[in-house]
Amino acid sequence: MKKLLGLLGAFGLVTAAGVTVVSCGHKKAENVENIKTLAELLSGVTIVDTQSKDDVLKAIKAKLGNANLKSDYVVEFSNKDVATLTKAETITIKALQDFNIGDAIVKANDSFKITVADATKVETVKIADIQAEADKIKGKKNLPEVQTALNDIVALEKFKDKIQSLTGENIDGQPTNVKVTIVLKPNYKLDVKTNTITITGAIQDNTPKIKINAKDISDKITISGFKTIAEVQKQLDKFVTGTPDFPGVIQSLTAKTDPEEKINVIVKIKLNEGYELIGADWFRIIGAIDPNK
Numbered sequence: 001m002k003k004l005l006g007l008l009g010a011f012g013l014v015t016a017a018g019v020t021v022v023s024c025g026h027k028k029a030e031n032v033e034n035i036k037t038l039a040e041l042l043s044g045v046t047i048v049d050t051q052s053k054d055d056v057l058k059a060i061k062a063k064l065g066n067a068n069l070k071s072d073y074v075v076e077f078s079n080k081d082v083a084t085l086t087k088a089e090t091i092t093i094k095a096l097q098d099f100n101i102g103d104a105i106v107k108a109n110d111s112f113k114i115t116v117a118d119a120t121k122v123e124t125v126k127i128a129d130i131q132a133e134a135d136k137i138k139g140k141k142n143l144p145e146v147q148t149a150l151n152d153i154v155a156l157e158k159f160k161d162k163i164q165s166l167t168g169e170n171i172d173g174q175p176t177n178v179k180v181t182i183v184l185k186p187n188y189k190l191d192v193k194t195n196t197i198t199i200t201g202a203i204q205d206n207t208p209k210i211k212i213n214a215k216d217i218s219d220k221i222t223i224s225g226f227k228t229i230a231e232v233q234k235q236l237d238k239f240v241t242g243t244p245d246f247p248g249v250i251q252s253l254t255a256k257t258d259p260e261e262k263i264n265v266i267v268k269i270k271l272n273e274g275y276e277l278i279g280a281d282w283f284r285i286i287g288a289i290d291p292n293k
Contacts, residue, residue, distance in 0.1 A: 034104050035105050035106075036106055038112035041063055042063050043182070044190060048085075049087045049118060049119055050085075057069065067101060072096060073095050073106075075091065076092045077090075078090040087118050089116040092111060094110070094111040095108050123189075125163070125189070125191065127192050130159070130182060134199050137202045139204040143169070143170055146199070151166070164185045166180050166181070166182055175205070176201050176203050177200050177201070180196060181195060182195045212277055214269060216245075223236070223265075226288060226289055229256070232255045232289065236255055236267065237253075240253055250269070253267050253268070253269060255267050257289070263286075263287055263289045264285060264287065266285075267283055
C-alpha cells in the first residue's frame with residue numbers, strides 16, 4: 001500500500017491532505033454534511049410489549065430501507081430467551097460498517113436504543129397539533145433561529161411530557177422551508193406513520209426582489225364613466241390577468257369608493273412574491289364612476 005501511494009505521488013496523483021484519498025479497501029463516498037445517526041433515522045419508532053421480535057425487525061427494516069441486517073447493522077434484544085417482547089426490555093441497533101440510506105450515510109459503530117413500552121400505557125399524539133404550533137414559525141433569519149423556536153414548542157406545557165425533540169433541517173431547493181423530525185418520549189406515539197412535518201416559509205426569503213414602480217402601473221390604467229364600483233373592479237381584474245406590461249407581477253388590484261368624492265375610486269395594489277413595489281401601494285382614479293349612467 002505504501003509503495004502504491006509512493007508511485008501515485010510520483011506521478012502527481014496524490015495532492016494535498018484531505019483532497020484525494022487512496023484506499024486498498026472498499027469505501028463508500030462520504031459527505032460530512034449528509035451523515036445521519038441511527039437515532040435520527042429511527043426516531044418515531046415506538047415498540048410495545050404486545051409486538052413480536054419479528055415485528056420489531058420489520059419496523060426497523062421499514063426505516064432503514066435497503067440496508068442489510070447482519071452485514072450493515074445488527075439488532076440486539078436484552079432479553080434473548082423469548083420470542084415476544086417484555087416491558088422495559090431494551091433493543092439496541094448498531095451499525096457494523098458504514099452504509100448508505102438513500103443519499104445519507106450511517107457511520108460504523110453508531111448505535112441507538114429503544115425501550116419497549118407498556119402497550120396499555122401508550123398514548124397517541126396528534127401530528128396536526130404539532131404542525132399547528134410549528135406553522136407559527138415564520139420568517140426567521142436562519143435555521144438556528146428556527147431550531148430555537150422548535151425548542152420552545154417542545155417546552156410548551158401541552159408537549160413537554162410528550163415530545164423528546166423537534167429537529168429542523170433545510171430542504172434542498174426550498175430555501176424558505178424547513179423539514180422537522182419529531183421524536184416522542186417513551187409511551188407516546190404519533191397518530192400517523194410519518195414522523196416528519198414541513199414548515200412553509202419558516203426562513204425569510206433573501207432572494208433579491210424585482211422592483212416595480214407603482215406609477216408605472218397606475219399610468220397604464222384608464223377607467224372612467226362606469227356606473228358602479230363592481231364594474232370598475234371587473235375592469236381592474238381584466239387588467240391583472242390580461243396586461244402584457246406586467247405579466248405575473250400583479251396579484252390584485254382592489255377598488256373602493258373614494259370617501260371624499262364618490263365618483264373617484266381608490267385602488268390598492270398587491271404584487272406577487274418576488275416583486276417589490278416602489279412608491280405608495282394605492283392610487284386614485286378620477287371620474288371612474290358616473291352614477292348618472
